[in-house]
Amino acid sequence: xxxxxxxxxxxxxxxxxxxxxxxxxxxxxxxxxxxxxxxxxxxxxxxxxxxxxxxxxxxxxxxxxxxxxxxxxxxxxxxxxxxxxxxxxxxxxxxxxxxxxxxxxxxxxxxxxxxxxxxxxxxxxxxxxxxxxxxxxxxxxxxxxxxxxxxxxxxxxxxxxxxxxxxxxxxxxxxxxxxxxxxxxxxxxxxxxxxxxxxxxxxxxxxxxxxxxxxxxxxxxxxxxxxxxxxxxxxxxxxxxxxxxxxxxxxxxxxxxxxxxxxxxxxxxxxxxxxxxxxxxxxxxxxxxxxxxxxxxxxxxxxxxxxxx
Amino acid sequence: xxxxxxxxxxxxxxxxxxxxxxxxxxxxxxxxxxxxxxxxxxxxxxxxxxxxxxxxxxxxxxxxxxxxxxxxxxxxxxxxxxxxxxxxxxxxxxxxxxxxxxxxxxxxxxxxxxxxxxxxxxxxxxxxxxxxxxxxxxxxxxxxxxxxxxxxxxxxxxxxxxxxxxxxxxxxxxxxxxxxxxxxxxxxxxxxxxxxxxxxxxxxxxxxxxxxxxxxxxxxxxxxx
Ligand SMILES: NC(=O)c1ccc[n+]([C@@H]2O[C@H](COP(=O)([O-])OP(=O)(O)OC[C@H]3O[C@@H](n4cnc5c(N)ncnc54)[C@H](OP(=O)(O)O)[C@@H]3O)[C@@H](O)[C@H]2O)c1
Numbered sequence: 001x002x003x004x005x006x007x008x009x010x011x012x013x014x015x016x017x018x019x020x021x022x023x024x025x026x027x028x029x030x031x032x033x034x035x036x037x038x039x040x041x042x043x044x045x046x047x048x049x050x051x052x053x054x055x056x057x058x059x060x061x062x063x064x065x066x067x068x069x070x071x072x073x074x075x076x077x078x079x080x081x082x083x084x085x086x087x088x089x090x091x092x093x094x095x096x097x098x099x100x101x102x103x104x105x106x107x108x109x110x111x112x113x114x115x116x117x118x119x120x121x122x123x124x125x126x127x128x129x130x131x132x133x134x135x136x137x138x139x140x141x142x143x144x145x146x147x148x149x150x151x152x153x154x155x156x157x158x159x160x161x162x163x164x165x166x167x168x169x170x171x172x173x174x175x176x177x178x179x180x181x182x183x184x185x186x187x188x189x190x191x192x193x194x195x196x197x198x199x200x201x202x203x204x205x206x207x208x209x210x211x212x213x214x215x216x217x218x219x220x221x222x223x224x225x226x227x228x229x230x231x232x233x234x235x236x237x238x239x240x241x242x243x244x245x246x247x248x249x250x251x252x253x254x255x256x257x258x259x260x261x262x263x264x265x266x267x268x269x270x271x272x273x274x275x276x277x278x279x280x281x282x283x284x285x286x287x288x289x290x291x292x293x294x295x296x297x298x299x300x301x302x303x304x305x306x307x308x309x
Numbered sequence: 310x311x312x313x314x315x316x317x318x319x320x321x322x323x324x325x326x327x328x329x330x331x332x333x334x335x336x337x338x339x340x341x342x343x344x345x346x347x348x349x350x351x352x353x354x355x356x357x358x359x360x361x362x363x364x365x366x367x368x369x370x371x372x373x374x375x376x377x378x379x380x381x382x383x384x385x386x387x388x389x390x391x392x393x394x395x396x397x398x399x400x401x402x403x404x405x406x407x408x409x410x411x412x413x414x415x416x417x418x419x420x421x422x423x424x425x426x427x428x429x430x431x432x433x434x435x436x437x438x439x440x441x442x443x444x445x446x447x448x449x450x451x452x453x454x455x456x457x458x459x460x461x462x463x464x465x466x467x468x469x470x471x472x473x474x475x476x477x478x479x480x481x482x483x484x485x486x487x488x489x490x491x492x493x494x495x496x497x498x499x500x501x502x503x504x505x506x507x508x509x510x511x512x513x514x515x516x517x518x519x520x521x522x523x524x525x526x527x528x529x530x531x532x533x534x
Contacts, residue, residue, distance in 0.1 A: 062391035
């Protein structure tokens, strides 16, 4: 199935939204919208806050009441700070239940952008799995469903596009991580009318800059960035090392903000989804949206600085 | 799975160490004071295997079987599977081991040939009963972190290996050892992934079991020469 899609800029023009520059010297990201914390979803022009929330490991707490409440607190502060997109998967243990618990405790805020995945070899079981996930979240429908790690992607994409056509789903996407199967992912991006794609990109894992990020821009596909901190490993390695004095220029007060700003300053990135168990960390992460982002020269400097450490 | 070489042990870890240790502590707290009779029954197993009277012998294997049933249901199914879904598929495997042990309980007591292998088997059994709960409590810094055979899988697997190694060599023993050995390997991988020193304890137990098992095979060969 090869579908012609209008280029991103044409679509945006068609929607009459116009590209507004972020408060950044980076060549005006075409994805920017009036609110500097927002990015546009190319396929619809809907605005989405650029910092989301992941849930792998961090929200897999089983029935531990204290930890469930801690996670609910993280979700509450995320939403309060203006965050919307929460990402999960049936692969993440009890994370979907935890999100359901958190949303319930919050009184089911309407603003949440529910992003989940389908992850099973069997295409026939896909719908049932999605329904189970939906029940765990406790929502009427998902905003975004993604084929997790390209598993049985051809069959699952058919299911997801059919759900979208029936109005049971708003957006369709596909994911990978840690640099795996970029060739195959690019092929899917070229040939399927995807709304979203999700992969790993950060200041040290930059392979996506070669092919996936430009392709997403060209095809008008929204990009969700996972593993911004290499599951915490990157922050751990940088801990104790000094931030450069010029980090102030972009308002990065910590390594986490430094890394997030690097990611978000790529014009093809729509949303980054750091995961955390801590309220102060979620606040620190969400605060990155809306502040100054580095320009291309500063991006190069940032990457070189981290490489040299 | 494609590009399998890009995956590390950590890639498969679904939960954080904090969640894992809290799970064990809460499980123990919810069962308290069941630990006391369970520990006493553990010593009944040891006594039964040493005595080898038909009744005590049978009771010992039947008690071990109950341990596998309880751990499979009470811990794996009801608790651990919530944070580590692959464990869901191990529940029937634990029940199978329990059933096999019940079949063994129904059989006649067999002679236990004295030897180093057997003594090592008994060391393992004693370690599972007394050593492992102490070591895990010390590593976890709380009594509620203590792992007891019959309640948690690691000491249950070690105790079963010890009991089987202290028992005369036969076809049955090999069959019954497969599941505990596989569990021990799985547990070592999980513990290594969360950087828990208990991984080395489990590896030590497996090593001891291997030495004991090898000794039992090796001794008869040497005697035949
Ligand atoms: N194939 C896929 O579809 C795929 C694969 C991987 C990930 N994902 C998605 O992407 C999300 C993010 O990836 P990830 O969870 O692997 O890792 P990550 O977001 O790169 O890192 C998470 C770790 O970073 C730490 N952290 C978060 N904010 C911090 C801050 N401000 N300062 C210091 N440390 C901070 C957290 O520790 P604390 O708890 O202490 O804050 C946590 O341990 C996942 O949760 C998942 O939703 C999808």
